[in-house]
Amino acid sequence: MEDIAVIGIVINSMPYKEKDKLIHIFTVELGKITATLKGVSSPKAKLKFAGQPFCFGKFELSPSGEFYVVKGVELIDSFYDLTADYAKFSLASLMLEACSIILKPNIISESLFICLIKSLQNLVYNGLNEYIIVLKFLITIFELIGYGLNFNVCDNCGMRFMGDIKFDRESGTFRCSACSGGIKISARDFMNIKLISTTDYDKLSTLKLQNDSIKTGIKLMIQNLSHKLNVKFKSIDVELL
Ligand SMILES: [Zn+2]
Incomplete structure (x- = not known):
């Protein structure tokens, strides 16, 4: 299946396998989905920010088995304050x-x-x-x-x-x-x-x-x-x- 881009916000996240994270994203297009963030437990990981709740952005997803894999995120707002x-x-x-x-x-x-x-x-x-x-x-x-x-x-x-x-x-x-x-x-x-x-x-x-x-x-x-x-x-x- 082809990659898709959706607008969403991270609801929660949990550690997954050795270095990954599993996140729930509330998306406009697909409702609530589960996706994996690969390798984000290492300190310099590029997509580390997407493992935080409230990360609101455009998510590039690749369907993979029962979950999606997050390929990239264009951050709109992290609501950091x-x-x-x-x-x-x-x-x-x-x-x-x-x-x-x-x-x-x-x-x-x-x-x-x-x-x-x-x-x-x-x-x-x-x-x-x-x-x-x-x-x-x-x-x-x-x-x-x-x-x-x-x-x-x-x-x-x-x-x-x-x-x-x-x-x-x-x-x-x-x-x-x-x-x-x-x-x-x-x-x-x-x-x-x-x-x-x-x-x-x-x-x-x-x-x-x-x-x-x-x-x-x-x-x-x-x-x-x-x-x-x-x-x-x-x-x-x-x-x-
Ligand atoms: Zn009454």
């Missing part, structure tokens, strides 16, 4: 992990890819609140996998929301106080999650919200995603939330 800020790095890792979790083989999602890159750029270059960025990203994921949240009516009885609102972990939906199930969430947290959900990526910088409320939203979304897809997130540091 993330490494200088522990909180930002952890939250960015959480976004990569969320992509990895929902990208089953052969699932191709250019919209998810664009959201991820926009979120990383907002995080590294645009000085936006990192918790708002991550919550927006997680909410977008639910929309993309067909579980978009409904902020207007109770998912159970269809009544418009008034008064207390609950979040039902089993179904991953908001409910009114009259319906059974769910844990109560504050009106402020609910409004903040809704606000982030309805604000465009390009307008997120206009939001001024309190971190503790956004963190509650992130926790809710992570629990919801973990429950829906039956997975545990590894990258999230609970101290940050």
Whole structure:
């Protein structure tokens, strides 16, 4: 088979054989793929940088057995500044992990890819609140996998929301106080999650919200995603939330 060029970002990497690395790349064209980086464990290897998560670029791949072999990488961005800020790095890792979790083989999602890159750029270059960025990203994921949240009516009885609102972990939906199930969430947290959900990526910088409320939203979304897809997130540091 012929070599192919794809746009992608490295999700994670692990040592492989004696001097190689195995990387997962989220690509626009092929979804999530596994590829080997040959000889990159030696200090002077040319493609060493491609063994780092967040390496975003144009990858030249050669199909080989069950994996691809990376022949070359034209770097677009390494998002290097993330490494200088522990909180930002952890939250960015959480976004990569969320992509990895929902990208089953052969699932191709250019919209998810664009959201991820926009979120990383907002995080590294645009000085936006990192918790708002991550919550927006997680909410977008639910929309993309067909579980978009409904902020207007109770998912159970269809009544418009008034008064207390609950979040039902089993179904991953908001409910009114009259319906059974769910844990109560504050009106402020609910409004903040809704606000982030309805604000465009390009307008997120206009939001001024309190971190503790956004963190509650992130926790809710992570629990919801973990429950829906039956997975545990590894990258999230609970101290940050
Ligand atoms: Zn209801």
